Amino acid sequence: MKPALLAEVRKLFSVRSTYVLTGIALLLVIFFAGYVSGWRAAETVDQTSKLSQSITGAANLVTIFAAIIAVLLMTHEYRYGTITYTLTLARSRTQILLAKILVISGFSVVFALLVSLLSPIATQVGIALHGLDLVPQTISFGDVLWRSIFYCWSFSMIALLLAALLRNQLATLIGLFVAPSTIEPLLTLLLKDNAIYLPFHAQQAVLTLDAKLLPGHAALTTLAYLILGWIVAWLLFQRRDAN
Amino acid sequence: MIEAQNLTKRYGQRLAVDNVSFKIKTGKVTGFLGPNGAGKSTTLRLMLGLDMGTGLTLFDGKLLHEHPQPSRVVGILLEAKAFHPTRTAREHLRVLAAAGDVPLARVDEVLDMVGLTAVAKNRPGKFSLGMSQRLGIAAALLGDPKYLLLDEPANGLDPEGIAWLRDFLKHYASRGKGVFVSSHLLSEMSQLADNIVVIGRGKLIADTSVEALLSDKGRSGTFVRTSKISAFKKVLKQAGYEVTESNGGLIVAGVKPEVIGKLAYEAGVPVSELSPHGASLEEAFLELTATSGEYHGKTGGKKS
Numbered sequence: 085m086k087p088a089l090l091a092e093v094r095k096l097f098s099v100r101s102t103y104v105l106t107g108i109a110l111l112l113v114i115f116f117a118g119y120v121s122g123w124r125a126a127e128t129v130d131q132t133s134k135l136s137q138s139i140t141g142a143a144n145l146v147t148i149f150a151a152i153i154a155v156l157l158m159t160h161e162y163r164y165g166t167i168t169y170t171l172t173l174a175r176s177r178t179q180i181l182l183a184k185i186l187v188i189s190g191f192s193v194v195f196a197l198l199v200s201l202l203s204p205i206a207t208q209v210g211i212a213l214h215g216l217d218l219v220p221q222t223i224s225f226g227d228v229l230w231r232s233i234f235y236c237w238s239f240s241m242i243a244l245l246l247a248a249l250l251r252n253q254l255a256t257l258i259g260l261f262v263a264p265s266t267i268e269p270l271l272t273l274l275l276k277d278n279a280i281y282l283p284f285h286a287q288q289a290v291l292t293l294d295a296k297l298l299p300g301h302a303a304l305t306t307l308a309y310l311i312l313g314w315i316v317a318w319l320l321f322q323r324r325d326a327n
Numbered sequence: 328m329i330e331a332q333n334l335t336k337r338y339g340q341r342l343a344v345d346n347v348s349f350k351i352k353t354g355k356v357t358g359f360l361g362p363n364g365a366g367k368s369t370t371l372r373l374m375l376g377l378d379m380g381t382g383l384t385l386f387d388g389k390l391l392h393e394h395p396q397p398s399r400v401v402g403i404l405l406e407a408k409a410f411h412p413t414r415t416a417r418e419h420l421r422v423l424a425a426a427g428d429v430p431l432a433r434v435d436e437v438l439d440m441v442g443l444t445a446v447a448k449n450r451p452g453k454f455s456l457g458m459s460q461r462l463g464i465a466a467a468l469l470g471d472p473k474y475l476l477l478d479e480p481a482n483g484l485d486p487e488g489i490a491w492l493r494d495f496l497k498h499y500a501s502r503g504k505g506v507f508v509s510s511h512l513l514s515e516m517s518q519l520a521d522n523i524v525v526i527g528r529g530k531l532i533a534d535t536s537v538e539a540l541l542s543d544k545g546r547s548g549t550f551v552r553t554s555k556i557s558a559f560k561k562v563l564k565q566a567g568y569e570v571t572e573s574n575g576g577l578i579v580a581g582v583k584p585e586v587i588g589k590l591a592y593e594a595g596v597p598v599s600e601l602s603p604h605g606a607s608l609e610e611a612f613l614e615l616t617a618t619s620g621e622y623h624g625k626t627g628g629k630k631s
Contacts, residue, residue, distance in 0.1 A: 088426065091426035093425075098411075098418040164409060165406045166409055166410060166411065168403065169423050173397055173426040174397070174426065325372070
């Protein structure tokens with residue numbers, strides 16, 4: 085298991101796209117949290133939930149970058165044919181899949197922590213540079229942090245899962261955008277109130293809060309989809325040809 | 328020894344590999360030949376468990392993934408361009424070394440072996456086909472495996488590279504290791520391989536030594552040059568030999584020169600050249616696979 089894990093870590097950190105996408109994400113956090121939410125929104129400095137909103141807003145904004153990195157870790161293998169080496173060198177296909185899940189989990193958690201740390205700092209710096217003072221904040225860091233981390237991790241896991249199922253980079257990226265933006269809204273028309281249990285709805289409710297679904301329940305719903313999805317992906321990964 | 332047993336792969340109605348079995352011995356280079364679409368690459372993928380089919384392949388009596396460290400058992404080159412184009416050559420090999428539990432120091436050793444040390448920090452996306460092949464060979468050598476399975480490794484190599492590869496693989500096999508190499512370069516294969524496995528339309532056609540293949544009755548014989556071709560041809564045919572005219576002389580199949588010399592002497596036919604004739608690997612291959620080609624071209628626009 086250790087060789088598979090080390091190989092996946094090396095794969096992740098030896099391609100430009102990981103750094104470029106992470107860099108863009110962090111720059112976006114600085115821009116939106118510092119400039120838009122801090123400097124330009126000086127009139128809202130009296131809001132006691134300002135920093136809390138800054139963290140969840142940043143996580144909502146840039147999680148897609150962590151998800152794209154997850155997609156690339158899986159689909160590059162098929163696009164460039166390195167899957168032949170990966171499957172030949174490992175002792176089992178399960179180890180490979182598990183290694184990818186663990187590495188992307190670790191990466192997305194660190195990514196979410198970075199974003200959660202950077203966004204309130206950027207907001208405060210933006211407000212301070214504008215010569216204003218933020219009112220004392222009522223913030224439950226633990227609550228905001230777990231919701232942001234879970235959101236980033238679960239979205240990355242969904243992305244990796246889609247990539248494992250589809251094995252095609254373009255199809256996965258399209259799926260990742262179309263499913264939450266088009267398919268689920270259409271299903272909402274059919275399911276009405278029960279639409280809150282759709283995967284992307286539930287996953288979003290963890291971060292942005294939905295009166296109909298508590299964050300804990302939303303997280304459990306998301307986990308249920310992930311477990312089911314990964315069982316299917318694992319079965320297919322064992323049985324499919326490597327191309 | 329590698330034992331491929333009853334390998335079969337079906338794509339829908341089409342049998343790509345049909346119950347193919349053969350053995351690859353250590354200390355030998357085994358060539359893998361077959362026309363385009365014969366199922367060579369699929370066979371290699373089945374052997375490695377990359378494609379799902381029936382049958383099994385045992386590496387020293389065990390399935391590949393039953394070995395504690397598969398990288399020590401088999402090194403593969405299936406596609407020359409199987410690398411991330413922006414990951415440096417060295418980093419590509421480091422990833423594979425990590426996956427195979429091979430010390431990272433081995434990466435620079437194999438880069439040196441294949442002559443890519445100077446471009447180790449370069450991104451391989453812009454490598455020529457020959458350089459890509461060398462990187463693929465380096466990847467195969469990482470674990471100093473007991474067996475090498477190489478699919479068309481000479482493609483894109485320059486003459487110097489081909490000569491290097493030939494010497495390298497022969498030397499590798501001489502260390503008691505097994506080399507299984509597919510190639511379309513038949514002249515190259517005749518210089519490289521000790522044994523030959525031939526498949527056509529997914530079926531095994533031959534699994535033999537090169538020597539046995541070329542000396543097989545009908546593929547070896549005697550070349551005789553004479554000023555009385557027609558007369559001597561008639562004599563040979565009357566004696567029951569199979570004769571074909573070639574290169575201003577006659578090729579008599581399946582008979583030694585001394586027999587033909589004696590016949591010529593008895594018939595009073597003057598002989599200006601008398602030598603053993605061996606078929607080339609290309610001739611043998613074409614004969615074996617005459618009805619097995621998936622794709623046939625036309626000459627001069629006429630139907631063949």
